[in-house]
Amino acid sequence: MRYIRPLSIEDAVGELAKAVGPAAILAGGSDLLVRMKGGFIEPELIVDIKRIGGLADITETADGFRIGAAVPCAVLGENKALRQAWPGVVEAANLIGSKQVQGRCTITGNLCNASPAADSVPALVAAGAKAVVAGPSGKRTIAVESVPTGPGRTSLAKGEIVEAILLDKRPEHAGDAYLRFIPRTEMDIAVVSAGVNLTLDDKGAIKTARVALGAAAPTVLLVEEAGQVLVGSKLDEATLERLAKICSGACRPIDDKRGTIEFRRKVAGVLARRVAAIAYKRAGGK
């Protein structure tokens, strides 16, 4: 096994592109090291990206926020501007694992690990976040929901690295939120989860809405119909009922050790209702 710690994204991409055996990217390592210790993977090359310039920084730009791929989730929680603009994304990132894990893990890692139960991903999808991908043929910016393609699989080509996540600048009357269901209170993995991101018009009616579900299908689901049903409403009971029904119906869950199909369907709807209410309140809705 070879461990390298390049100082530029170009070097990292180059090393990954020419790797012969299995290669892995190391940021926080909260997925990678666990999988290596468990004997599930034995990479021949590990590329540590933490020393690459800019990857450990959160930058506020004219368009919004750029979150480097090596920024630990705990650091997101310490960034006041980000917390105010995107409380749902930050609360999702700060639910992952434990306090200790949050000091290491990253939202980019969470995205690229491609677990359907990843906590920060539904919040990022609801937020309309984008991923900046660096690769052998240059850089491209894609919607985060196009990165995972199935459990443990991504659309990234050989040699490609997600170097940052982009979040838009927030307009007035905007709010997002994330809720997950776990049988415990912490240190657990989502049985099902929901993220909602809303903007309101001046009268308090919902202007735009994005709804995403986690652990409800092989990848995190962006439920466009659920977003549409919210638009124009002030989150009255009938709308919430329809939202819950659409979200339950959109699920394509499995029966497994963490929950049954019936349970996931039902609770996806419950969480969507609850999380929409939180996002609405955060956006200033009454």
Added chain:
Amino acid sequence: MNFDPRFSGRKFASVGTRPIRPDGIDKVTGRARYGADFNMAGQLVGRILRSPHAHAVIKKIDTSKAEKLAGVKAVITAKDLPDLTDGDAAMYDILDNSMARKKALYDGHAVAAVAAIDARTAREALKLIEVDYEVLPHVTDVDEAAQHHAPLINDQVFTEGLEEKPAKPSNITKRTQFGHGDVHAGFAQADFIVERSFKTEQTHQGYIEPHACVASVNPDGTADLWVCTQGHFVYRQHCAQLLGLEASKLRVTSSEIGGGFGGKTHVWAEPVALALSRKAGRPVKLVMTRDEVFRASGPTSATSIDVKIGAKKDGTITAAEATLRYSCGPYAGSWAEIGAMTAFACYKLENVKTVGYEVLVNRPKTAAYRAPSAPMAAFAVESVVDELAKELGMDAVDFRIKNAAQEGTRSSYGPVYGPIGIGPTLEAVKNHPHMKAPLKANQGRGMACGFWFNFGGQTCTDLNIGMDGTVSLAVGTVDVGGSRASLSLVAAEELGIDYSQVKAVVADTSSLGYNDMTDGSRGTFSSSMATISAARNAIKILRERAAQTWDIPVEDVVWEKGHAIAKGEKYGNLSPLSLKDIAAASGKTGGPIAGHSELVADGAGVSFATHICDVEVDPETGSTRVIRYTVVQDAGKAVHPTYVEGQYQGGAAQGIGWALNEEYIYGKDGRLQNPGFLDYRIPVCSDLPMIDTQILEIPNPNHPYGVRGVGETSIVPPLAAIANAVSNAVGVRMTHIPMSPPRILAALEAEREG
């Protein structure tokens, strides 16, 4: 030894205080040495190859490629652990469980092992071992395994305990029955009868420290084993027998223990480590991973239990009956038998009958888990008791008080009780402020009772008085919950000195006589008895030395508050001699001063507890939070009240996890789906409320200080107390443990749909 173990009703100076434990600083600073913290020069890394199949014939194992890998020093299979058990069926099962001989009987069953220079080489070597399996049909569910058409796990098993030997083999190894009276006549007298069936899933003790040992077999036939265990003397016996060693030549040292709860009472990896070391000629360290601990150590039984109880309108129970089926893993056990004994132990019953069936399944061999088998039986019985109280229109506590066992009651499992604590714990609960606290919407309160036998057993201690007047206490019961502090208090009490002058250690198997392991809540009960006896023997010598110094008859010397005192007016001018004075002079008065004790600690007093629990259930998700919890339990005498409270809280915490989320989940392929703490959900700190405790002290007449065991009873009531609370919160009777959110939500949906 003329040791009088009877309760004396003395006043205490040290016992009942709460000093800091002697092992505390090492544990909080990380300096304490657990199983994996021991190392030897030239030590190899041992790793075990495990069956991926739930049930399979091992047709052939080819280790040749692994043996050729550079860095591999030994590869072993069952051939390297020849059968020396000489017809001892229980030992044969331990041998077969340590290394499968003909068939792999569960996912995770050891089939081969390697010792190599490092972990990477050892892992690589495991991949090079080729095992040719013939996969057989398997069964993991206790009810399915009990069916006559189920896949047979062992075709030599013909159910014992039936009037006639059955014609065909089955997975039911034994039937046992307990009780007295005539239940048919009893049910005929009942005005109300409640009958229900229950299931509980298999759980693991969840100790934080995985099994770990270092084994070193020397060319001269001696061997050393450093190991994390609840009973190093028992490990010595078992390993010596399996390896063909003389017990005296195998020295076993117990490390600090990161939890056991019954799970470290059996050998698994230790005989393998010794066999690897014998073959390699070097020390071998073997540490199980968490995955291995879940798949291949000893979880508790999964159960299926039917209960029927009848009562008159006035609340008198007229008859009680239970049928209990407990999974044993693939080897015979007596788990249902214990469940059948404990099921109705809390009650005074004229007509009672319990029947237990031991069921083989393709899961790891069941081991003890804190009051083994009792929590499941209590869950089923206490659920029906609660429901019957409701049918009768009686308060759940009053109904239990009316039917509670008392001194002189013939227990449902046979013996007649002495003074016991079930009535007092119920009265304490009835008067506890927790019972009167208001509840909010979606909240419910439940209570339940529990019983455990407690054990005594073989015990040996040494008490040595140093020339500076401090005392070394060597005990042979592993300290799993603060017993070194408690036993030091007992030595200080008996000798009349300060706690700080006593230092207790757990001695290795070559330094002390045989001790049974720390199980059955016997650690403090039995070793305190032996410590009192040893201290009294030392006091006899101290009095002799004082008499010799004073040149007076020893009969005229008494021991009071740490001093020898010359009794009678004629000795008025003799100043008392302190323990320190006598110790300082010991070199000139006859040499070292010590007290020894070896005994069988009989008369472990039975133990009872009653728990109260409040829960809040989210009706939309089935999520349950325990919001308040109170444990009331009889300790006989709390030697160190802080550690007694710790035992009460620990049992309740484990019970909460078991009740709500913990379970072994097997796939259709017979493989364990959740061998890790992510998906085997023990409670985390924030899942639990502060668990309140109330210690009652109803003295055990068979112990000088009145001590009863306290470690296990606390896990008996929680499953039932929480199930009663959840049932009261949601209005649906919960009959399947764990009450995980999907199960609760499904029960609620079923109720809504009628």
